[in-house]
Amino acid sequence: MPLTQNVEIVCIGKELLIGKTLNTNAQWLAKRVTTLGLTIRRIEVVSDNIDEISFAIQEVIKRNPRFILTTGGLGPTFDDKTLEGLAKALSLKTDVNKTALKMVKEKYLMYALESRMEAAELTPYRIKMAKLPEGAIPLRNPVGTAPGVKVEHQNITIFALPGVPREMKSIFEDSVVPLLRQFSLDVTFFEASIISTGVMESEMAPLIDDVMKNNPNVYIKSHPQGTELVPIIEFHLSTTAKDQTSARNRVSNALVQLSELIHGKNGKIKPVKSLT
């Protein structure tokens, strides 16, 4: 078990499964959650299909993370099926949530006012955005229309966020971060990278082992950017510690040791790039 609380991300949308869309949402959430001091254990991508969504969420629940974050599928169109899928996974009905309906209604009243058009009618497609699983709590969408959704299930808190990146980020910062902070166990994630040239990854492998043995809390990952013949390797060092200074010191110590070993193999090192 990791030191920190587990989080899983479920991205919903056929556009991700046909390769139309690059999953920048998953990367953004993973980075943000990691920086907050929690651990992303899994990322899943599933299609806009109630059964697929439901099945995927049930599988995630079996793995018992503390939080589940879903992205996508909260809008007004037929393919926005996340809340139905989530309800099915939890054996809940969906129903129009009064608070959510008020949020949606106010948005369209404002749009009508600002655009001086009569567009405030609550059509079934607009009401759909307020149909939540029973007991769910709608989350304010500061920059869009469809509310985010929070559902508690056993010991798991599930947040359903939109797929539009701007809206997803906004609801995440507004409604998810305050809760995640309470579970981040006051730990800090720290990372740094160096790039070496002139030493093969297979030659570096035993040296990485040595540095990791000496620095048991630092995780070192090599990312080859060249080939074995013309080796360019990024070494990414990261740790999670109680405070920023400890985290930074740990990574620095490991960096110094690794650099000496690279020099010992006649490798060259590009300046350290701090990532956090």
Place this chain on the structure above:
Amino acid sequence: MPLTQNVEIVCIGKELLIGKTLNTNAQWLAKRVTTLGLTIRRIEVVSDNIDEISFAIQEVIKRNPRFILTTGGLGPTFDDKTLEGLAKALSLKTDVNKTALKMVKEKYLMYALESRMEAAELTPYRIKMAKLPEGAIPLRNPVGTAPGVKVEHQNITIFALPGVPREMKSIFEDSVVPLLRQFSLDVTFFEASIISTGVMESEMAPLIDDVMKNNPNVYIKSHPQGTELVPIIEFHLSTTAKDQTSARNRVSNALVQLSELIHGKNGKIKPVKSLT
């Protein structure tokens, strides 16, 4: 069940779970497999941990896809654990595969020759890249060192590909595509997009339903790029058909109908962008 054979992608690497790396491999594979006429059902991202990899692959096997493609974790360093995880998932031992060892050995002989260095020694870290699950077949790596791996399990063919994009793509084209083509049922995937401005997504929702009812084989997905108040929406239309002409005609018919409905709402349309 879809018309086409199911494929699942499992991406292995902590760098994806901490948001360091954007998962371009998954998008590339998803696009390529879809274009070949098969269906990506799921994408999973898991950490470099034997138990996590094994558990994830067992979950995938339960969903019974025709193919599993893994990326990442085939190199010489301690965190390259894909083959051990795969072997554990299938209750197989790992052992040095003679063909794989020959492939690795020849690479280092070539490197030594080209760099005029004595670097051909087969260290345990180099031999590691040739340790495959029993019965697995190594796949030639045209641009890197670690071979790809193919394993047959029940009715599922599993391909383990490297995480370095250039190597992943090269082995995919060289060893995976020829097999996938045999299972692509001679279908063609065709897609096109238009962008509309001036009509809210919630107003378009019932119109999308109408067009999809009239064109049952065309999938239309709306991707809002603006807001409800200043709406800019990309409509992505796609289909899978027996031949390119049928696929193109289907999408064209649906596009014409959708465009008329957008104009009927006083919306504007940017020129059709053909994606395939």
